[in-house]
Structures are given as structure tokens and as C-alpha cells.
Amino acid sequence: MTVSNVINDHPHVKRETRDRVLVAMARLDYRINVAARNLRTGRTGTIGLAVPEIDRPYYGQLAAAIVDAAAKHKLNVAIEQTGATRERELSALALSRNRLYDGLILSTVGLGPADTELLRVDYPVVILGERIFDGPVDHVAMPNVDGARAATAHLIDRGCRRVAALDLGDDEQPGDVSVSSLRHSGYRQALTEAGLPYDPALVINLQQFTMEGGAEAASRLAASGQRFDGLFCVTDTVAMGALRAFATLGIRVPQDVKVIGYDNVSESAFLVPSLSSIDPDHGLMARTAVQLLVERIQHGVAGRAVCEVVGGFRLVERESTAL
Amino acid sequence: MTVSNVINDHPHVKRETRDRVLVAMARLDYRINVAARNLRTGRTGTIGLAVPEIDRPYYGQLAAAIVDAAAKHKLNVAIEQTGATRERELSALALSRNRLYDGLILSTVGLGPADTELLRVDYPVVILGERIFDGPVDHVAMPNVDGARAATAHLIDRGCRRVAALDLGDDEQPGDVSVSSLRHSGYRQALTEAGLPYDPALVINLQQFTMEGGAEAASRLAASGQRFDGLFCVTDTVAMGALRAFATLGIRVPQDVKVIGYDNVSESAFLVPSLSSIDPDHGLMARTAVQLLVERIQHGVAGRAVCEVVGGFRLVERESTAL
């Protein structure tokens, strides 16, 4: 017991006793058994992070920020890949429920508003991303609508009059709060505010939010014969694919078309041309998500009212939208 | 006990009994307590993955592959960021020693040959990367020398006669087996084999293996006044920075300089110009590393002789080295 007190830095241990214990520990090459401690305390010291795919720049950079933020609370981070499927997002939830993790940060993409009730669980969860509003758990959201509006307004401000978009358009159910539909509505708002018409022919539906998807959609846009002088892309990764496709097609950026993305991943500054983007401050989002989770872990799941945090953003102007 | 047998799919449970147990479990919303199982079995079902930074494309893509490979063995993956420092690589080792993980895949960058003995631990470890040869643990290595030689030979084959390199040069201790020095020696070998002189003025030392580092080093190379018509970069990420710097400086790729990288990260195919690279087959490396670790976990750390696996590679030709 005194050994336990020494290990956990409890007071009421005589200096000399502590030293004797420490010497013995060193001599025996003693290692604490984390599993036994977990069983006894009910805590694991690990939080789960479920993201669609860790090899996408956006999630990689988010994960790095979360690992750092968690380390400040002495928490480890276990990463789960959900492949953006509803099923595997639910299975990530189940793992936490098994007390493998003290809490879970879940980047929702597959879960929809219909799944709200499934999130009503008795252990700490923070949603990072969209698709579920007014759910039963804390939520750290990006300024999707405002950011997309600012991005589109920036294109218009730079003289674009036929602004296209690569996203999922209005393809989804009403009431949809996916990242794509939120950003899409920001795009539409900016057009309206500038007195420009919304032309569905300028909205190209992506197959996936990847570089491949962006390149393919941009090629379809160019092949459609529609005139366009600006392009809003739902993510920087998609924009990267679009820039590549335009280069192949001989479409010059920014001379022929100005392009802007969303996320401001670190690659964007190094593209040719460098990519203008909306920077939602990943670091702050990560710190906030971890902070909210830690509060739930420490004060119980019902410790305070559910809260919803929406971050700010910054418009980063680069070559792809230069005059 | 019968409940335990049902949970673990043991045989010798009557069908009817099993069903009764399952019904009761559902009714009580029973969740297995992983911590208790861990304590009893001595396994956690989680392996650790320690990489310098998860937000670098190379490590992100490696991590994704490892998470997938581990999932096939029903293992979770916890990610540790070491920041490429020796100290934090050692601390990742310590965490596993505390039985937090069943084993550890360690991407060494900071640990050197002098630390070989520190790896002589009594739990499963696989080294993924370089810097420690003939160590006491299994090792999955890349074909650094051969790959770099093939990359450089490709530049020469494309007509380059003054081939520069961005890496750490010969700056390090003799006997160094860092990724950089291995690739550097491949670069030199290719020059020698082609009968070209090795010119230290064409080797620019990187501050860091990042896009920023690559851009800065490429600018220094251009500013040095040295003529060069080819550039071997120690990683694709560094090459991405170099391509960006050349664009800023008005140096055309591939007309003025041909550029090749190493790693074949997925971004490389989408750059403008797209980047030629050496593809070391991350998926295979990841599967091999997990396989080796699982064997150690299942059959004990001393189950078989230490083994060293070096993967193959593929030269991927893209626009940056076109004629």
C-alpha cells in the first residue's frame, strides 16, 4: 500500500520510506500493470479518436492536434478508421462502451440525424464534424456555412461571375446537415447576396471527397461546355484534384479560373499555384474537443448541459485566386 | 463461467443454454469489461504505433495501412507521436513496457545505433524504418540504397549530367544508418556507376524533412549559382517543397531541372508537375510489420530468431522527369 502511495505521489509518505521504495522498484525493474489499475479505477487513460481515414491530410492534421492536446491531459489516443461508413462509426462507439477508452471523439460523416438516439450513451462522447445537430452529446463544429460563403464571396470579389462548385449539391435529403450541404448553402448564399443567379449546371457532384474525386469532377465540369470563371471546392483535397485536372486540360489558374478550397491543409501553401482556402483553426478545434471530453470524463457524463461550439475561420488568399 | 464460454465462442455450450445467455445479456445491456479481461489474460488487444508525426503524408499513409492490417488480427492501434526525438521514442517504448500495449511498432528516427541495447526489452517490438541495424528486434526496412540509386539513375538516364540532392549529405557520424545517409549513398552509387563526378556543392543539407525544409533547401541550391539539371529529393514531401520553390523562382520542371522523390505518397500523382518517385509498397511493409509483431505476441518474444525484412520498390515515372 505504501508502494502504491509512492507511485501515485500521495502525501503522508515519509521521505526515507519513499526512497527505500524507489530503490527497491529500480532494483526489481518494477513496472506498473496498467490493466490492473484500469480494472480498479475504471479508467484507461486512453481516449478513442474515430475518423474516416487517417491518411487524408485533413484528418491527419486533426489527429496530430488531438494527440498533442490529449497529451497535455496525460491521455493516450487510439485511432479508429471508420471509412466514413455509418456502420463502422457505430462500431467505434461500441468499443468505447466496452470501457476500452475513457471517452470518444467521433468525426461523424456516415451517421445521420436519424441516428441521434444511438448517441445517447452513458459514456463521454464528443462529436467533431457535422451531420448531427442538437444531438445528445457535445459537439465541436466548423463554421461551414459562413466559411463557404466567405470563400465564394472572395471569388466574386475577385471578379468571378460564373462560380462553379464541386460538392454533393442538393442531392441529399432535406434537413441534411452534412459538411457538403452546409458548405453548399454557404456557396448559394454568397451568390444570392451578390445578386448572381444559382445555376445547377455549375454544381458538379463529387463521387468522393478525394483528390481523385476532385480531378474527375473538375474534368466533367470542363467537359460540360459550361462557361465558368470561379470554382469553390468543398475541401482542399478536392481542390488539389481539380487543380491537377485543370493543368492537364490546359486551363490556367487563376487566369482562366480562380479556385478556392476549404480546410487550409498544410499542403495548400505548397501547391502550384498555391491554393486559397478557408482556415478553420484545427488546433483550437482539437483543444476544444479534448477539453470537453475531459470535463465529461472527470465530472461524469451528466455533469453539465450539452454544449455546441462553432469555431471561427480565416480567409487565406493565395495564388489560385490572385487577380 | 458458461457466460464466459458463450462470450468467447467456446465449444461445449449447449445451443439452448447459449441462447438463454445471449437473451439475458441483451436484456441487461451487458458489456464486457475489457480491463478485467486484460488483467486476467495479460493481453490488451491493442498495439502501439510510434511515428514522428502523424500529419506527414508518409506516416499518415503508413498508419492507415497498419490500422487496416492490425484490424485483420482484431487488434486496435494506438498512435504515439514522437516528434522524431530520441527521448520520446524511448518513452513510447516505456508505455508498452507498462503493458499498455501488446506490442509496439516503432518508426525510428531519433534512436541511433548507440541505443541498440535499449531495445533489448522483454515484450514484442518491431522497428519500421532505419537507424538500427542488427538490433535485438525484428526490423522491416525499406530498400533505401537501391531505391535512391534507381531514382538517381533514372535522372541520369533522362539526360541529367549535374544531379543535385536534397538530404543530410555526409553531415553525420560514420556508420550512420539514417534514412538520409542510406539514400545519400544510393545517390552517390548511381553517380559513380554512370561515371559522373560526386560534387559536394550539389548536395544541400536539409533543416528538416518537410515541405518548408525542401523549399528552403531548393532556394539555397538555386541561389548557390551551381548549374544543375536534375534533383534527387530524400522524400516526396521534400520534393513537394522543392517544386514549389522552383515555381516561385521561374525554374521550369522538367525542362530546366528534372526532379524525383522517394515514398510515392498519394499526393505526388496530383502535383503540377506530377512527381516521379520510388514506391516502396507501404501496404506490404505494414502487413509485414504487423505479421511479425503478431508472431511475437502469440509465440513469445523469444519464439524465433530476430529477422530483418527489406521490401522491394518500383520506379514511378511522372511529368517531373519527362523528357
Added chain:
DNA sequence: ATGAAAGCGCTAACAT
């Protein structure tokens, strides 16, 4: 300031 007792929830080994 130190220690004795109890038990977290599971499963290996051993009856029955």
C-alpha cells in the same frame, strides 16, 4: 505514516 482487508470482473484449471 503505514498497513490489512476486500474486491474490481474476468477466465484458466479443475471438478462434477
Added chain:
DNA sequence: ATGTTAGCGCTTTCAT
């Protein structure tokens, strides 16, 4: 096929 016993290594509680 099912049940009993014991104990993994720690920490909370309660003596001393």
C-alpha cells in the same frame, strides 16, 4: 455441458 475455485495487481476504505 456446466459449475466451483482461485487469483490476475491494483487501489479504496478503514484500522492502527
